[in-house]
Amino acid sequence: MDQITPGPGGERDFRAALAHYATGVTVVTARSDRGPIGITANSFTSVSLDPPLVLWCPARASARFPAFVAADRYAIHVLAADQLDLCRRFARAGEDFSGLAMTATPEGLPILPGCLARFDCTAEAVHEGGDHAILVGRVLRASVRKGEPLLFWDGRYGDFLHHD
Numbered sequence: 001m002d003q004i005t006p007g008p009g010g011e012r013d014f015r016a017a018l019a020h021y022a023t024g025v026t027v028v029t030a031r032s033d034r035g036p037i038g039i040t041a042n043s044f045t046s047v048s049l050d051p052p053l054v055l056w057c058p059a060r061a062s063a064r065f066p067a068f069v070a071a072d073r074y075a076i077h078v079l080a081a082d083q084l085d086l087c088r089r090f091a092r093a094g095e096d097f098s099g100l101a102m103t104a105t106p107e108g109l110p111i112l113p114g115c116l117a118r119f120d121c122t123a124e125a126v127h128e129g130g131d132h133a134i135l136v137g138r139v140l141r142a143s144v145r146k147g148e149p150l151l152f153w154d155g156r157y158g159d160f161l162h163h164d
């Protein structure tokens, strides 16, 4: 195996090594002073069943970082295989909800249509995480539907291969 030493000069290789880990893709939404905001994030992870906690990590370099760190609630949407357009849209722009049939949670969080699962959270903690922050959310409610996930690996998108 190739050895990679993270640190000065090794950032690109380190990023490439991390990209070997396949993930799903989420879009996190919240309300900001300027209206609804969203961000594509694959850093989503489950943390605890009792209490029900999850986490995700916004990058400090993102223009959307201050709004998400300040948000007292956010909704984490797990994207379905047919939602690559939403993934790309919210990787590009944080405030472009045009043309989407939007609804809202009882708390007023923006709901994206057609997602595989959604975790409505209150902000539980914000931890230091280097060039990212670690946002721990307490799940108020989870909504799910049947379907296939959008997957992300090595900078590429794909879908699930069944081995039944």
Ligand SMILES: Cc1cc2nc3c(=O)[nH]c(=O)nc-3n(C[C@H](O)[C@H](O)[C@H](O)COP(=O)(O)O)c2cc1C
Binding pocket: 025, 039, 040, 041, 042, 043, 044, 057, 058, 059, 060, 061, 062, 063, 064, 065, 087, 090, 091, 092, 093, 094, 152
């Ligand atoms: C598949 C995928 C996963 C991503 N995951 C994260 C993430 O976990 N955290 C994050 O801060 N940005 C993530 N991004 C980048 C953001 O979606 C967005 O592109 C970035 O915030 C752009 O910065 P801006 O707000 O300055 O325009 C991801 C992008 C893609 C395409």
